[in-house]
Amino acid sequence: xxxxxxxxxxxxxxxxxxxxxxxxxxxxGVLSISSQELGERINVTAAQIRKDLSYFxxxxxxxxxxxxxxxxxxxxxxxxxxxxxxxxxxxxxxxxQAIARYEGFQKQGLQIVxxxxxxxxxxxxxxxxxxxxxxxxxxxxxxxxQVRLAIISVPAAHAQSVADLLIKAGVRAILxxxxxxxxxxxxxxxxxxxxxxxxxxxxxxxAREQS
Amino acid sequence: xxxxxxxxxxxxxxxxxxxxxxxxxxxxGVLSISSQELGERINVTAAQIRKDLSYFxxxxxxxxxxxxxxxxxxxxxxxxxxxxxxxxxxxxxxxxQAIARYEGFQKQGLQIVxxxxxxxxxxxxxxxxxxxxxxxxxxxxxxxxQVRLAIISVPAAHAQSVADLLIKAGVRAILxxxxxxxxxxxxxxxxxxxxxxxxxxxxxxxAREQS
DNA sequence: CTGATTTCGTGAATTGTAGCACGAAGTTTC
DNA sequence: GAAACTTCGTGCTACAATTCACGAAATCAG
Numbered sequence: 174x175x176x177x178x179x180x181x182x183x184x185x186x187x188x189x190x191x192x193x194x195x196x197x198x199x200x201x202g203v204l205s206i207s208s209q210e211l212g213e214r215i216n217v218t219a220a221q222i223r224k225d226l227s228y229f230x231x232x233x234x235x236x237x238x239x240x241x242x243x244x245x246x247x248x249x250x251x252x253x254x255x256x257x258x259x260x261x262x263x264x265x266x267x268x269x270q271a272i273a274r275y276e277g278f279q280k281q282g283l284q285i286v287x288x289x290x291x292x293x294x295x296x297x298x299x300x301x302x303x304x305x306x307x308x309x310x311x312x313x314x315x316x317x318x319q320v321r322l323a324i325i326s327v328p329a330a331h332a333q334s335v336a337d338l339l340i341k342a343g344v345r346a347i348l349x350x351x352x353x354x355x356x357x358x359x360x361x362x363x364x365x366x367x368x369x370x371x372x373x374x375x376x377x378x379x380a381r382e383q384s
Numbered sequence: 385x386x387x388x389x390x391x392x393x394x395x396x397x398x399x400x401x402x403x404x405x406x407x408x409x410x411x412x413g414v415l416s417i418s419s420q421e422l423g424e425r426i427n428v429t430a431a432q433i434r435k436d437l438s439y440f441x442x443x444x445x446x447x448x449x450x451x452x453x454x455x456x457x458x459x460x461x462x463x464x465x466x467x468x469x470x471x472x473x474x475x476x477x478x479x480x481q482a483i484a485r486y487e488g489f490q491k492q493g494l495q496i497v498x499x500x501x502x503x504x505x506x507x508x509x510x511x512x513x514x515x516x517x518x519x520x521x522x523x524x525x526x527x528x529x530q531v532r533l534a535i536i537s538v539p540a541a542h543a544q545s546v547a548d549l550l551i552k553a554g555v556r557a558i559l560x561x562x563x564x565x566x567x568x569x570x571x572x573x574x575x576x577x578x579x580x581x582x583x584x585x586x587x588x589x590x591a592r593e594q595s
Numbered sequence: 596c597t598g599a600t601t602t603c604g605t606g607a608a609t610t611g612t613a614g615c616a617c618g619a620a621g622t623t624t625c
Numbered sequence: 626g627a628a629a630c631t632t633c634g635t636g637c638t639a640c641a642a643t644t645c646a647c648g649a650a651a652t653c654a655g
Contacts, residue, residue, distance in 0.1 A: 182585075183642070189584035193563060207602060215565045219602090220644055227604055235603045236651035252584050253591025260583070267485050271478035272579075277563065281580050282587075321590050322583065345593065346586040348579060352404060352488060354426045362589055364582045368483075368559060369492050371575045372471070372533065373400035373463050374393075375557040376493075378573055379532050380464025382556065394612070418632060430632090431614055438634055446633045447621035 180228040187225055188248055190215055195245040207238035254282045259318040261344070263335050264327035265290040265298075265305045268350060272326060274301045283322070287314040291331075308335075312342040321345040329353040336363075391439040398436055399459055401426055406456040418449035465493045470529040472555070474546050475537035476501040476509075476516045479561060483537060485512045494533070498525040502542075519549065526553040533557050540564040547574075 194215050198206060208219040226232055226244075229251050233239045249255055260283050262273055272278070273288050288303040289311055290296065298305045306314070314320070323344045325332050332351035339347065346362040349355055352370075355363050405426050409417060419430040437443055437455075440462050444450045460466055471494050473484055483489070484499050499514040500522055501507065509516045517525070525531070534555045536543050543562035550558065557573040560566055563581075566574050 181641075185588050186581075186585045188588070189578075189581035190565070192584070193581065194565075197564075209602080216567075218644070220646095221642090223602090223604060224643080231604070233603050234651065235649065236601045236653090238602065251588065253587040254584065258583075258587055258590075267482035271482040274478050277580055278583075281584070283580070283583055322586065324579075324583075346590055348583055348586070353408075354401070354405075356427075362586050364586060366577055366579055366582070367400075368535075368577055369488050369494070370397070370400035370404065371577070372469075372489075372494055372535075372557075372559055373403070373465065373492070374397045375533065375559070375573050375575060376464040376469055377396050377399070377462065379469075379557055392611075420632080429614065431616095431635095432612095434632090434634060435613080442634070444633050445621065446619065447623090447631050449632065 178228060180225075184225045184228055187217070187221075188252055190217075191222065191225075192245060192248045192252065192254070195241050195248070198241045199245060203241055205238050205240050208233070210238070257282050257284050258322050259284050259286040259320045260322045260324060261285070261287040261289065261311065261315060261320050261339070262303075262324045262326065263289045263308075263311075263339070264325060264350075265292075265295055265300060266326065266328075269326040270300050272324060272350075273303055286318045286320060287311065308338065311338060315339070315342040315344065319343075322348075324348045324350070326350040389439060391436075395436045395439055398428070398432075399463055401428075402433065402436075403456060403459045403463065403465070406452055406459065409452045410456060414452055416449050416451050419444070421449070468493050468495050469533050470495050470497040470531045471533045471535060472496070472498040472500065472522065472526060472531050472550070473514075473535045473537065474500045474519075474522075474550070475539075475561075476503075476506055476511060477537065480537040481511050483535060483561075484514055497529045497531060498522065519546075522549060523553040526550075526555065531555060533559075535559045535561070537561040 191211070194211060208222040212219045212222050230247070232244050232247055262269060262285050265288055269288070273285055278285060285303055288300060288305050289308055290305050291308055295305045296307050321344055323339045325335055325347060327335050329351045332349060332353050333355055336347055336355045336357060340357060340361055345360065347355065348364055348366065350366045352367060357363055402422070405422060419433040423430045423433050441458070443455050443458055473480060473496050476484070476499055480499070484496055489496060496514055499511060499516050500519055501516050502519055506516045507518050532555055534550045536546055536558060538546050540562045543560060543564050544566055547558055547566045547568060551568060551572055556571065558566065559575055559577065561577045563578060568574055
């Protein structure tokens with residue numbers, strides 16, 4: 174039976190973790206895996222994996238499990254990873270440069286096609302494969318590559334105005350490293366990378382341990 | 385009435401966001417704020433904020449709202465942010481160095497007391513206030529500063545063994561930037577920073593937009 | 596070929612989270 | 626100082642997510 178329900182966002186967020194684990198398994202030469210075993214690797218229950226996948230079809234075989242390569246292909250197609258996604262990166266400070274140099278993006282279908290900063294002393298510098306450009310060039314680059322995905326790594330004080338610029342130029346999804354909540358239209362997706370908040374949530378538990 | 389329920393983890397994860405917003409409000413000179421207004425700033429409903437806070441006490445005043453400074457102090461105390469937390473950072477690649485140089489940690493009560501790498505050419509180099517040290521010095525530094533919080537920014541292939549070392553030396557909470565799920569004892573807290581997974585969950589929606 | 600075993604997919608039950616809505620307590624207006 | 630407002634804290638309800646548990650389908654052992 175095909176499911177017709179819309180998959181909840183929590184499920185969508187787990188799919189990339191399944192995909193990554195399957196990539197590692199493929200590298201290890203594992204051909205097939207059960208929901209049980211996969212779950213142990215990523216600390217998720219077997220039932221959850223089976224239910225999550227059931228939103229998209231039937232990919233497993235009773236008594237056997239899942240064919241690693243096939244399931245990976247399915248999940249990548251579901252996530253739209255069967256083609257490359259052009260991404261612009263705004264903010265070329267230490268963090269922005271580290272992001273620009275990280276091969277993990279390029280390897281996983283995310284191609285940084287533009288790196289921007291306002292600092293005139295930085296503009297023109299080469300960072301990995303990218304040259305740092307002025308904000309003024311952003312709309313043209315976004316148009317040229319049909320970019321819909323952006324990463325913001327500018328100081329908090331500038332993040333909102335950068336987001337506004339990006340959205341005006343056609344960006345529909347933003348990954349924001351700046352420690353501030355962005356106000357955006359309903360049809361724009363925003364997610365946050367917030368290490369300080371994450372650490373602060375852990376200090377809560379550490380503070381309560383009997384030491 | 386005092387609540388006796390254990391606050392769920394989702395609530396604990398939101399507290400740092402409330403705290404941050406209150407810090408901004410304090411800087412802006414705002415003295416008092418309603419749950420409604422605070423909610424609008426961080427895209428959370430007013431009821432949720434009130435309910436979250438009710439796990440810890442009664443901090444507001446009917447008809448008025450919350451005293452910004454007082455509420456911030458309360459939340460910081462709840463999160464254990466009334467004192468500094470020593471942190472070790474393992475992995476001094478581009479990302480690790482960017483993290484080490486980010487002032488946001490130091491400003492928010494997180495003090496990096498050790499920066500480690502295995503690369504002999506890096507050891508001894510200065511990165512911001514920290515010198516890159518060999519793994520061999522980790523246990524001593526962790527012991528000396530009573531470190532319980534660590535950040536891992538090494539390649540995925542080494543993350544698990546680094547986590548094992550850290551835990552053995554006394555670390556109880558880990559923020560992991562490596563794209564791999566760590567296997568740890570139940571009494572160790574682990575959280576992940578995973579920008580590729582986050583971007584991949586957004587490509588799902590982008591791939592489905594009528595273009 | 597039969598019985599034991601494995602593992603999937605999924606409805607049902609359980610657990611967890613968020614939001615509503617209202618009494619209470621405070622402020623503001625005139 | 627009374628009436629209109631504002632806003633909190635929270636019991637209750639509705640919604641969402643997770644886990645259980647079982648029939649079905651496949652494999653394996655002898």
